[in-house]
Amino acid sequence: METFDGSMGRIVTALQKQKGLARHEIADATGLTRTTVSKAVTELLDKDLVEELGPGPASSRGGRRPIGLKLNPHAFNVVGLDIRREKITGCLVNLGGKIETVATRKMARGSTTEAYVGAVGDMIVELKRRSRSMVTAIGVGSIGPINVADGVIHSRDFPALRNVALVDRLVEAFGIPTALRVGAIMAAYGEERIAADQSTAPRSVAFIVIDYGGIGLGLISGGAAWLTNHGGVGELGHLTIDLAGRPCHCGRRGCLTQYASGRALVESLGQSGDQSEAAEASLAQIALDAEAGDAAARSAIIQAGEYLGCGIVDVDRLLRPERIVVGGSHDHLADWYMHGVHRHIEQIQERSGADPKLIDRISLAQKGSTAIAFGAAAMQLEHFVRAPNQILSLLPRVGADARAAQRLAGKDKQDHVQLTTQ
Ligand SMILES: [Zn+2]
Numbered sequence: 001m002e003t004f005d006g007s008m009g010r011i012v013t014a015l016q017k018q019k020g021l022a023r024h025e026i027a028d029a030t031g032l033t034r035t036t037v038s039k040a041v042t043e044l045l046d047k048d049l050v051e052e053l054g055p056g057p058a059s060s061r062g063g064r065r066p067i068g069l070k071l072n073p074h075a076f077n078v079v080g081l082d083i084r085r086e087k088i089t090g091c092l093v094n095l096g097g098k099i100e101t102v103a104t105r106k107m108a109r110g111s112t113t114e115a116y117v118g119a120v121g122d123m124i125v126e127l128k129r130r131s132r133s134m135v136t137a138i139g140v141g142s143i144g145p146i147n148v149a150d151g152v153i154h155s156r157d158f159p160a161l162r163n164v165a166l167v168d169r170l171v172e173a174f175g176i177p178t179a180l181r182v183g184a185i186m187a188a189y190g191e192e193r194i195a196a197d198q199s200t201a202p203r204s205v206a207f208i209v210i211d212y213g214g215i216g217l218g219l220i221s222g223g224a225a226w227l228t229n230h231g232g233v234g235e236l237g238h239l240t241i242d243l244a245g246r247p248c249h250c251g252r253r254g255c256l257t258q259y260a261s262g263r264a265l266v267e268s269l270g271q272s273g274d275q276s277e278a279a280e281a282s283l284a285q286i287a288l289d290a291e292a293g294d295a296a297a298r299s300a301i302i303q304a305g306e307y308l309g310c311g312i313v314d315v316d317r318l319l320r321p322e323r324i325v326v327g328g329s330h331d332h333l334a335d336w337y338m339h340g341v342h343r344h345i346e347q348i349q350e351r352s353g354a355d356p357k358l359i360d361r362i363s364l365a366q367k368g369s370t371a372i373a374f375g376a377a378a379m380q381l382e383h384f385v386r387a388p389n390q391i392l393s394l395l396p397r398v399g400a401d402a403r404a405a406q407r408l409a410g411k412d413k414q415d416h417v418q419l420t421t422q
Contacts, residue, residue, distance in 0.1 A: 007030070008043075008044075008392065010030040010031075010032065011026055011032070011037060012384075012385050015050065015069060015070065019068075019071075020053055021068065022067060022069065023037050023041055023066065024066060025066070026041070045399045046397045047392055047397060047398070048075050049075045049076075049395065050069050050070065051072045053069065054068070071095060073095050073097075074094055074096075075395070076094075076133050077131045077133050077134070077135050078137040078381060078384075079138045079139070079377065080093055080139045080374055080378070081138065081376055082329075083120065083140060083141070083142045083143075084183075084329055085157070086107055086280040087106050087107055087329075089104045089369065089370060089372070090102070090104070091127075091377060092127050092131050093374060093377035093381065094133070099367070099374060100130070100131070101127065102370055103127060105123060111160055113164055115160070117161075120140075120166075120170070124173075134394070136176055136177070137178070137179075137383075137391060138170055138176060138177070138178040139179050139376030139380040140170075140178065140179065141186030141372040142155075142166075142181075142182065143155050143183060143211065143213065144216065146180055151165065151166060176394065177380070177390055177391065179383070181376070183218070183372040184208070184209045184216040184234065185219070185225045185226075185227075185379075186372050186376040186378075187371040188207035190365075190375025190377075191325045191366065193375075203222060204320075206319060206323070206324045207325045207327065207365070207371075208308070209327055209328070209372070210326070210329070212262035212266075212280045212329070213262070214257045215261055216235070217315065219234060219321070221321075237256050237261055238256070240253070241255070241307065246258040246259070256307060256311045259307040260304045260311065261304075262283040262329075263283075265283065265301060266279050268303065268304065269296065284333075286333075290332065301336035301337055301340065302339045304340060305336065305337035306340040306341070306344045307340075308344075309344025309345055312341055312345075313344070313345065316361075323361055323363065325371075326341065326365065327364070327371040329372075338362075345358055345362075
């Protein structure tokens, strides 16, 4: 659990949890003195991070009616990115947690390090151009493993970005806080954020990402990510489901990824599954075909989904997350996998009658193929709420300037002071 950024973090957290709190109610909720709250709120108003809602109901003791406060959802935007080998997805998310715009860019097989870093930079520039408020942070989800401490991707499956100091390069270029985590972790943050907005915040979320190259697992518990020295990657794809099964590049046999990954799906339809651009494109096409009614495509994804269901039941028996969310890197892919997942769980229920509520705890990613990019932004928003001072220091004092101008205008009328320009 990250620590609060002093009193400011406690105040912003209170305002995020409950809209319309007055200053004295924030003091009660945080245990801070009214003077401390009042000073902090003035700074938040100066930076346009908080809006006044107008006077609330009068208290029974009479006196001035307290003014309710709320976070300004348009105070700033953050960028979320999902970097895959075959494409980069980016989005702008405002402080209110709403996606303002989405951008995607396909990447050609064999793209160089500079081509990927350049494409990421171009996308951030484009999102900043579209943004109507200041962009204050960047969150990046990628395939793992990742070294969180130094912000470097270490995936053997992603040679173009392997060992590249991506976070350092982005901080150097854009000068704003930047964080890099495994995509599944970022997606889990996003789901938790959506659930919190719906007032159903779960204590734990397991997010399962179906990708061309494998199957990843991200875990959030009590608001914090399960982080390992692999960047939080849960290599669900390398769970053994058949000791005598298909050989896996990890050195074992019968790994889930050999039956349920995008690559396994492409091969099950008799297509070449080598790591070519065409093979990754055919995964997207299979998802589209299934959606359009192609029986072979549907049955292949559903079968892969049954294997995935086997892995999900293991995740549930090991960790019992309150919510299990399934998402894929292509539109419609996860939807069809889910048919197979349900079939597997229903078969267990017919045989044993166990876990009747498991299906209710499993759902599709609410943001679809934007789940990781949205989650990467959500993680940065969550970080802001807990430790606001870094982003606060980046924001201009627009609220203070507006009040100063108002005061000046008022003074002008009263005192007939003439402002002249030279
Ligand atoms: Zn394996």
